[in-house]
Amino acid sequence: MHRPGMLSIWFFIGVLLLAYGILILGAGIYEYISPPEHPLVLAELHAGIWWGGLLIAMGLFYSVKFRPGRNN
């Protein structure tokens, strides 16, 4: 939808995914550096690191492409 001055929903989604990606990537790196005493099944995949990276990439894409002031 295009109303003058109105932010796109995809911008909100981008910002939230970016924040989530940073938090999840950070937690994943922390677990990689200091593994927990009782690791999860397939913890060696380090899912937090690559899933956090994916969220950051998606978040950056949407928050830049639909940033305020850009005509979509």
Added chain:
Amino acid sequence: MQAAPSHLLTLSGVDLAIIILYFLAVLGIGFYLKNYTKTGEDFFLAGREMTAWVAGLSFLAANLGSLELMGWAGNAYQYGILAAHWYWIGAIPAMVFLAIVMIPFYYISKTHSVPGYLKLRYGEPARALSAISFGLMTVLMSGINMYAMAVVLKVVLGWDIYFSIWVSSITVALYVTLGGLLSAIFNEVLQFVLIWLGALLISIIGLIEAGGWNGMVARIHANFPAQNFTHAWSTLGSFQDNPMGINWVGIVFGLGAVISMGYWTTDFLVVQRVIAAKDLRAAKLAPLIGAAFKMCVPFIVILPGLLGLAMLDTPGHHFLVGGEAAADALSHGQVLHTYDEVLPIMLARYCGPGLMGLGITALIAGFMSGMAGNVSAFATVWTYDIYRAMFRKNATDAHYVSMGRWCTIGGVLVSIGTAYLALHAHSIMDYVQELFSFFIAPLFGTVLLGMLWKRATSAGGFWGLLAGTSSAIGMWAWVKTTPLAVQYIALSPAAKPMAENMFRALWSALICVTVTVVVSLATRPKTEAELAGLVYGCTEIPSEGHLPLWQRPIFWAGVVSAAFVVIQIIFW
């Protein structure tokens, strides 16, 4: 409600931060959109300016509420891939039918609701009957969803039930009251993305652990060699051959032709998202976009249930049990987990800090999107089809917006009351779902005849709808008081409750259609001029012939239908 004394998961600080961010985001969107919600068209129909993608994702997200994620993952653990029928034949044909056949009439008639269409087509009595039934059912369902979410958070995280009910309902009430349907739709798209990103990882890591699809199937067959959990159609020859106790007639005609058609084409909760589209082509594309994603939802809902069968169970032994068995065990001091907990159990198996928070956020988002869908649809039907039609016909637009806001709050409060009732009456959830199902089945017959048969009259529409709904209630009561009656309703004494629901819906729709036809033939029809824009043959539907093939909804309907057929063959 009995709860296990211990909970499944423990959240870290990162997980809590992710959940809190989610609540701040949905509330922030509500406050932001309040400035863009001035008129009734804005509040109740989101200004009718949604793109096909936003309308389509919101159309699907509104349905992802209830016990959708956890309940169907649990059903997949219990029944195997048969549960996927509710995403395939129980959705895709109906969505395609809605897009191609029914949307033109909803959209061209400029109705604001499904009861509003009935008013235009059949007159005030049919509108009143459907509006009152829909309003009651919607608020009741919203409360039950809220209760279900609170129970999930209690079992999974150990959170207090009352805390969960109040926090989630106040959040939904705030953002829907502030921004109306516009806010509900925006948040539904956000929730849709979070649901996928939160749940997808379980299936990906689960498949890696199981050794891919073939590895998973081999493990399930090794665990349960006498049962078939991995074929969708080949076990539907008779009621006894599959764990669901249903046959192909119930699935194809009860689920596919009646319940699914009724839900996806006449339940205003989902139809409201589509008629908010910016033009007819976007409105036709929206259900097709929803259908494409709906076909894929089993990957995040059904697959975790199947992975549970493969990875949690041991030969001949289920790790998870039914609700009654868990309650019995609890009375003897033993804690057993139920089928419905398979999704959080798989989440705890694979997801560490951060990912756990994202997964829990996905569950909360699912529940809240469904609840917001119910509340925003209720506000529209109450304000336009009950309040304006019956109590105050000529108020200002601002007055109706104000009424919409107040009735959003009122609807949430009634929902909270329903949730409290559910706390003390455990089986109410089953009853409400039955009530809901037998309301929409006859409604489908009424709306379909109204759109496709010029001869259907006002009296025919009203009496058909009343007869269909009454007969469904009658059949339900008959089986409740005389359990053996199930052999007449579902055509087999071996039929289980799911089969009974399907056949009851089928009979009630047939009764509705029969009564509508008979009464219509005995009463005076409307003139063609009165039916313009409402009925096939009296409505000029804009041609799409000038568009390139790939921009035409009919082309994408063909693509979606072909993909649906291929999936059925793959999982036959």
